[in-house]
Amino acid sequence: MENQPEEIVRLEQVTYSYNNIPAIKDINLSINRGDFLAIIGPNGSGKTTLLKIIVGLLKPNQGRVWLFGLPLDKFNQWFRLGYIQQKATYFDPVFPISVEEVVGSNLQAIRKEKALTRSQIKDRVHEALRIVSLEKEIKKLIKELSGGQQQRVLIARALATEPEILLLDEPTEGVDALTQERFYDLLGQLNQEKNLTIVLVTHDYVIVNKHVKQVACLNQKLIYHGKHSEFCQSTVVQELLKGGHHFVSHRH
Numbered sequence: 001m002e003n004q005p006e007e008i009v010r011l012e013q014v015t016y017s018y019n020n021i022p023a024i025k026d027i028n029l030s031i032n033r034g035d036f037l038a039i040i041g042p043n044g045s046g047k048t049t050l051l052k053i054i055v056g057l058l059k060p061n062q063g064r065v066w067l068f069g070l071p072l073d074k075f076n077q078w079f080r081l082g083y084i085q086q087k088a089t090y091f092d093p094v095f096p097i098s099v100e101e102v103v104g105s106n107l108q109a110i111r112k113e114k115a116l117t118r119s120q121i122k123d124r125v126h127e128a129l130r131i132v133s134l135e136k137e138i139k140k141l142i143k144e145l146s147g148g149q150q151q152r153v154l155i156a157r158a159l160a161t162e163p164e165i166l167l168l169d170e171p172t173e174g175v176d177a178l179t180q181e182r183f184y185d186l187l188g189q190l191n192q193e194k195n196l197t198i199v200l201v202t203h204d205y206v207i208v209n210k211h212v213k214q215v216a217c218l219n220q221k222l223i224y225h226g227k228h229s230e231f232c233q234s235t236v237v238q239e240l241l242k243g244g245h246h247f248v249s250h251r252h
Ligand code: ADP
Pocket: 018, 019, 022, 023, 041, 042, 043, 044, 045, 046, 047, 048, 049, 050
């Protein structure tokens, strides 16, 4: 018998406006444990806003949100969500912060809540860097790393808190194609091997399709949400393609 999927994010009729202008409208969305969901849509379609609602940085004007089965006002276990914000890799080029410090920085924040000892923090940092294959760089300064390595440092920082869901906002902006592909392979591996739930926001649909299982297509409203395979054949995609959007699938 198949297990019932565990719903870890639920949005019902969520609307959010900036200065009375809606950025997202009437969003119904359900994300289950083990999903690898790509949220795609053109610039200004509300992708970042939607992600900020899910991670609690913005409160919806209308509608309701549940996280791990709890309504938003009862939920406080934020360490269960890992969030990498848009343009997160733009580290201050001058500030001399090390890889070790960056990866540990989130753990300091949750330390009180989960009562991590210093040696536990150290272990978590090492383990996170092992996962992203940057153990040898632990003592280096962030500015000494390549763009792709810096990106993996951010993943390590998010993983160090051992989240159950990882949400990434356009994480590969400004990174070359090969580095992007390796990065998506790493996400695919985390999803497969650790059953980590992944929500990836992007306007570039071309490269993610190897690992993505579900697709949500946003344009202020959610215009599509379903399996990746069905997305490619859907009339929504046909319409988007007619409209000049380049949602090309390389899978078929
Ligand atoms: P995306 O991430 O898909 O590019 P955003 O969620 O960033 O879209 O933005 C959706 C809409 O909300 C856009 O029209 C944008 O101009 C507007 N918006 C985003 N952030 C703000 C803000 N802080 N103040 C006012 N308007 C905003």
